Amino acid sequence: MSDSDLARRAEKLDGSDELAAKRDEFELDDTVYLDGNSLGALPAAVPGRIEDVVRRQWGRLRIRSWDESGWWTAPERIGDRIAPLVGAAPGQIVVGDSTSVNVFKALVAAVRMAGPGRDEIVVDASTFPTDGYIAESAARLTGCTLRPVPPAEVPGALGARTAAVLLNHVDYRTGRLHDLPSLTAAVHAAGALAVWDLCHSAGALPVGLDEHGVDLAVGCTYKYLNGGPGAPAYLYVRRELQDRFDSPLPGWNSHADPFGMSPSYTPAPGALRGRVGTPDILSLLALEAALEVWEGVPVEAVRAKSLALTDFFLECVTAYVPPGAVECVTPLAHAERGSQVALRCADAGDVMKRLIDRGVVGDFRHPDVLRFGFTPLYVGFADVERAARVLGEVLSEGLGEGPGGAAG
Helix, strand or coil: CCHHHHHHHHHHHHHCCCCHHHHHHEECCCCEECCCCCCCCEECCHHHHHHHHHHHHHHHHHHHHHHHCCCCCHHHHHHHHHHHHHCCCCCCEEECCCHHHHHHHHHHHHHHHHCCCCCEEEEECCCCHHHHHHHHHHHHHHCCEEEEECHHHHHHHCCCCEEEEEEECECCCCCEECCHHHHHHHHHHCCCEEEEECCCCCCCCCCCCCCCCCCEEEECCCCCCCCCCCCCCEEEECHHHHHHCCCCCCCHHHECCCCCCCCCCCECCHHHHHCCCCCCHHHHHHHHHHHHHHCCCCHHHHHHHHHHHHHHHHHHHHHHCCCCCCEECCCCCHHHECCEEEEECCCHHHHHHHHHHCCEECEEECCCEEEEECCCCCCCHHHHHHHHHHHHHHHHHHHCCHHHCCCC
């Protein structure tokens, strides 16, 4: 298929895209931004909201804003806004702290709930490094053995000693989507608790936390949820487990009577047990404003567009990129694909720099992976066609350089 044919198809696909109008709700430029799986674009409503928070709520109301502006209830209120995006009923998500801190809280609490005789933590062997670091520390602190296992092999690795299993819903490097329903069922069949990291799935595809009986889950909000750099993460505690959730970080914000200043700790009811210290109000309320772009958007529509975008990108890469110059490491099967495409190629770091210089922003993962994230709320099919075309141009130029070129 010719360049013009693909460009015309992209134009037609954009014309029939039911989510196309959402693009106007973001601050964007002429760059093709395919790095929303690291940092989402800025929703247009955020700057004005933050100005109000700073100038009026903080500047004029000051401490009154904890009550009058709803600061105190922000962690659970914003959690309820995230809940539909991950398939959770209200009252089960609290927002605050980082993903790393929430992984620690969830994993230690899971081991405590698992009970005596269960002294092994299973962790996704391909996990994002911080999850592995936290899991290793949690294992030492709880007297558990840590066992790294590839997700596909988890069912066969479980046993009577397994306390908790920490898994990533989508592999951050390859974009592989793991089977949350069947893996959660396998964990439960072994009598253990399932802890899921949703950083690369929330806001990109349906999760179904309640439907599939997930015990605990964590996730960041600065990727597909567009909450901003360093935006607070969230913690999901299944309702049936909330009265047993024993946080390893029992801060004053999760006390049943936080202003009673008691020397002894009594946990608050419900998901509030996941709170720790004073909430980061500026970041929390920026996130709350960012989440407004999701009003009226079914996650199923986002997933359908995500798959269409990644399918089209792979088609364009096949058409534009010299044969053999890249290898796709992202699964082709829809049931196994998140919302990114990872391509392995020689000199990937240099290739990505050249792409960015030409207005196509993705990212590079050591040693040889080009990673492109597709955020359906603001990425269009014309963006996809242009990105693949520019990639083809960059790699063709490298091939033309002889022994010193990108492909040698």
